[in-house]
């Protein structure tokens with residue numbers, strides 16, 4: 688199964704339950720597959736959840752030691768196993784490490800993120816929000832979803848050219864890109880080291896950084912010829928040696944496609960004068 692199939696199946700599922708407010712009710716989702724949620728006090732700290740049938744009744748069990756956000760995700764993840772028909776591969780899998788998760792587990796995570804942040808409800812919020820990690824973390828809080836899942840969904844759905852990158856032990860493990868970046872082939876190589884000049888890399892090295900920072904787009908994007916200035920907002924989690932970075936183009940616009948730096952400079956500086964219309968900064972900026 689590929690990711691698109693998992694996404695489409697998740698959207699079908701969401702349409703059946705039709706949630707209308709955040710945080711969405713995971714109980715209603717569980718009820719849709721005839722399951723009740725059960726909080727298990729005897730699970731090991733690293734375990735998240737499992738499904739079991741007790742006297743003909745289907746139960747989704749979540750770990751009492753996990754917080755509410757994690758439990759909500761687990762419920763949706765377990766629903767994914769059931770709906771997609773993918774077996775659990777939870778042995779020795781860490782809940783936080785992307786690198787160590789199997790492809791089937793990642794598909795179930797993708798499905799779960801679609802349930803927690805349904806496209807129809809979440810997309811309008813994304814377009815209204817300011818681009819930046821703190822505004823995304825506020826959204827996560829309001830939606831009862833994890834910061835990583837929310838940031839990843841945000842970058843995927845936002846209209847502006849934007850990407851969200853997750854690195855573990857200094858290596859890029861995951862990158863979500865908006866349609867604008869995917870279409871422009873802004874490629875962030877996986878398994879590569881965080882770029883030296885990036886704010887993410889400097890934060891990880893314990894160097895000062897006043898995020899969001901401005902930097903050339905080709906610091907992050909491989910074989911990038913459009914130029915342009917990226918804004919990078921980054922955070923580093925020492926505990927797990929996990930680094931995240933949100934990237935977007937200033938003014939939320941993709942630089943035009945030209946490989947000649949002189950021509951690019953002319954376009955950037957010259958055109959505004961030619962049409963005689965002064966660019967109105969407030970128009971492009973978000974609140």
Ligand SMILES: [Zn+2]
Pocket residue numbers: 764768775776777792795
């Ligand atoms: Zn699983």
